[in-house]
Amino acid sequence: MSLLELQNVHSFYGHIHALKGISLRVEEGEVVTLIGGNGAGKSTTLRTISGLVHAREGKILLNGQDITNLPPHEIVSIGVGHVPEGRGIFPRLTVRENLEMGAYTLSNPAEVERRMEAVFELFPRLKERISQKGGTLSGGEQQMLATGRGLMLRPKILLMDEPSMGLAPVLVELIFGVIRNLNQQDGTTILLVEQNALMALKYANRAYVLETGKIVLSGSSQEIAQNPEVKKAYLGG
Amino acid sequence: MRRVFNSQTIREILRPLGQIVVFVTASGVVLSLLILLLALLLRGSAADQATIERNGMDIFTYTLVNLPQVLIDGVTIGFVYAAIALGYTMVYGVLEFINFAHSEIFAIGAFVGVEALIFLESAGMLSGASNLSAYLWLILAILLGMIAAGSVAILVEMSAYRPLRHAPRLVPLISAIGVSFFLQDAIRLIESLTTGQFHRIIPTFGNFDERFSLASIPYLGTNINLDIQVKSVWVIFAAILMLVGLNYLVNATKLGKAIRSVAQDQATASLMGINVNRIISLTFLIGGALGGAAGVLYALKFTRIDPFVGFFPGIKAFTAAVLGGIGNITGALLGGIVLGMLETFAGSYLNVFTVGAFGAEYKDILAFGILILVLIFRPSGLLGEQVGQKA
Numbered sequence: 135m136s137l138l139e140l141q142n143v144h145s146f147y148g149h150i151h152a153l154k155g156i157s158l159r160v161e162e163g164e165v166v167t168l169i170g171g172n173g174a175g176k177s178t179t180l181r182t183i184s185g186l187v188h189a190r191e192g193k194i195l196l197n198g199q200d201i202t203n204l205p206p207h208e209i210v211s212i213g214v215g216h217v218p219e220g221r222g223i224f225p226r227l228t229v230r231e232n233l234e235m236g237a238y239t240l241s242n243p244a245e246v247e248r249r250m251e252a253v254f255e256l257f258p259r260l261k262e263r264i265s266q267k268g269g270t271l272s273g274g275e276q277q278m279l280a281t282g283r284g285l286m287l288r289p290k291i292l293l294m295d296e297p298s299m300g301l302a303p304v305l306v307e308l309i310f311g312v313i314r315n316l317n318q319q320d321g322t323t324i325l326l327v328e329q330n331a332l333m334a335l336k337y338a339n340r341a342y343v344l345e346t347g348k349i350v351l352s353g354s355s356q357e358i359a360q361n362p363e364v365k366k367a368y369l370g371g
Numbered sequence: 372m373r374r375v376f377n378s379q380t381i382r383e384i385l386r387p388l389g390q391i392v393v394f395v396t397a398s399g400v401v402l403s404l405l406i407l408l409l410a411l412l413l414r415g416s417a418a419d420q421a422t423i424e425r426n427g428m429d430i431f432t433y434t435l436v437n438l439p440q441v442l443i444d445g446v447t448i449g450f451v452y453a454a455i456a457l458g459y460t461m462v463y464g465v466l467e468f469i470n471f472a473h474s475e476i477f478a479i480g481a482f483v484g485v486e487a488l489i490f491l492e493s494a495g496m497l498s499g500a501s502n503l504s505a506y507l508w509l510i511l512a513i514l515l516g517m518i519a520a521g522s523v524a525i526l527v528e529m530s531a532y533r534p535l536r537h538a539p540r541l542v543p544l545i546s547a548i549g550v551s552f553f554l555q556d557a558i559r560l561i562e563s564l565t566t567g568q569f570h571r572i573i574p575t576f577g578n579f580d581e582r583f584s585l586a587s588i589p590y591l592g593t594n595i596n597l598d599i600q601v602k603s604v605w606v607i608f609a610a611i612l613m614l615v616g617l618n619y620l621v622n623a624t625k626l627g628k629a630i631r632s633v634a635q636d637q638a639t640a641s642l643m644g645i646n647v648n649r650i651i652s653l654t655f656l657i658g659g660a661l662g663g664a665a666g667v668l669y670a671l672k673f674t675r676i677d678p679f680v681g682f683f684p685g686i687k688a689f690t691a692a693v694l695g696g697i698g699n700i701t702g703a704l705l706g707g708i709v710l711g712m713l714e715t716f717a718g719s720y721l722n723v724f725t726v727g728a729f730g731a732e733y734k735d736i737l738a739f740g741i742l743i744l745v746l747i748f749r750p751s752g753l754l755g756e757q758v759g760q761k762a
């Protein structure tokens with residue numbers, strides 16, 4: 135049984151048919167990436183898994199349990215973390231409060247503190263900014279905060295939407311390093327959406343290629359990286 | 372850990388208390404100086420003559436002698452406005468929507484509290500009650516008013532606003548106005564079916580009507596008396612408790628952080644595992660309960676209520692919220708105090724200063740005129756830029 139499975143999922147924004155029958159699987163312990171051009175439906179796929187977008191048709195299973203169209207807070211509480219596109223930092227909460235919100239469903243304050251310390255070990259910069267309002271952080275710092283906040287709950291599976299967007303190359307390396315550690319040391323399963331296909335394919339075990347709401351290609355990262363069409367469209371030749 | 376928590380607790384309690392002191396002092400001093408200056412300028416005028424004839428003292432002395440009482444009354448009504456304004460501002464902070472039905476939520480609190488006291492009186496519990504038990508009965512009435520108003524606020528949100536959450540902004544606003552009329556008529560209907568009376572008067576009990584003297588300062592042959600009614604002390608005390616309590620809840624508790632998260636970004640808040648609908652319900656519950664408590668306090672202070680009792684305090688409190696910067700708890704406090712003071716100053720001095728051309732009833736025009744000026748020159752309100760406090 136896969137950790138996460140989508141069966142023929144259709145989603146709409148009003149009349150816009152954004153997902154036209156997505157089927158995919160993520161096995162426990164994998165890093166799977168979803169690549170595709172602008173507007174392909176990558177974010178919508180993650181948002182549908184999280185319950186933010188209604189699935190009009192199809193099924194979403196977590197460990198075989200049907201989670202289709204559960205409210206987002208319930209999906210989170212059964213172990214699906216989601217670092218949304220554009221980071222979703224609460225601009226008027228401090229760094230500390232943002233991180234605390236990441237562990238909202240946790241009731242043990244001491245455990246929250248411990249996890250926060252673990253996040254600060256990964257991103258010492260955040261500790262320096264602990265009392266600063268989220269909205270006043272730089273873009274890179276906000277991405278660290280968003281990633282750190284996504285880790286606070288220690289989800290079974292973390293959905294990450296373009297964690298490298300707008301970051302300097304050093305920071306991209308740092309964030310991907312964190313993702314790899316998270317996967318290899320903590321065993322967190324990861325579903326990664328990326329524009330930076332080169333990076334994503336380097337770190338992922340498997341990949342799906344999305345075009346206008348449909349999956350057009352899937353396979354191991356090596357296979358996908360070798361595919362001539364993919365090379366031409368997403369890897370710059 | 373524990374120490375961090377404690378120091379934050381203390382800070383979150385002291386900060387609003389400090390703000391209250393600053394706001395009351397600042398607006399009191401500024402308005403007093405202005406009014407005294409105005410009185411000085413009016414010396415020798417027709418207004419001065421009239422005052423000497425009527426009160427046996429010149430206009431400056433008259434202004435000065437009355438000033439302490441005006442300040443006390445202004446602060447009292449200011450706190451009532453601030454307490455009601457909290458409900459508008461909390462809901463606005465979370466949903467960016469003005470709950471026009473809040474004035475009727477306030478009225479429901481007033482009616483439930485007053486009916487409870489009338490019932491207690493008819494059961495013989497109030498007459499001859501000691502001061503202590505009178506206070507306990509009042510607290511009971513306030514709690515009942517809070518429960519009723521809070522529950523109605525939740526029901527209103529679930530039935531009239533939630534289904535419209537994704538509709539254009541104007542739609543829930545119109546729904547709120549409809550709910551406002553509906554609740555007004557519901558109060559009328561219930562009162563006419565049960566008591567047959569629309570006007571209800573809070574029973575006289577305890578020592579709430581007594582005044583105790585804070586000071587009496589001899590001045591040029593007269594005395595400047597500084598006294599305050601026991602019920603005004605209760606109103607001020609209860610309102611401060613609510614302001615400080617809400618401030619603590621919003622800034623220092625997990626629930627408060629969740630409320631602020633939902634206010635800033637509902638979708639992301641839900642990705643944190645926050646049940647957004649529950650938080651919105653709780654926001655209405657808290658705002659409604661505070662409004663209900665303010666209703667009982669208002670009835671205590673002004674004794675007489677009717678089904679339309681919510682209209683003026685409601686619109687004034689809304690004004691206060693906008694004046695201070697809607698969505699901002701500190702702003703509601705500041706706006707309430709400033710508006711209450713302005714209004715009381717106008718009500719007390721307008722008649723004398725204009726030789727009766729403008730009576731006390733023009734105080735509302737003054738208050739709203741100032742609101743319009745603020746909206747023109749500072750549309751985000753006095754504290755509109757300090758968004759850190761947004762509910």
Ligand SMILES: Nc1ncnc2c1ncn2[C@@H]1O[C@H](COP(=O)(O)OP(=O)(O)OP(=O)(O)O)[C@@H](O)[C@H]1O
Nearest residue numbers: 147150152170171172173174175176177178179329
């Ligand atoms: N809130 C919305 N309302 C209407 N249409 C939307 C909305 N969000 C996305 N869409 C549409 O749905 C389609 C898929 O969008 P989605 O955000 O999933 O793309 P994406 O693959 O994440 O693109 P990008 O790489 O640019 O982030 C697009 O055509 C987009 O215009």
Ligand SMILES: [Mg+2]
Nearest residue numbers: 176177178219
């Ligand atoms: Mg996207």
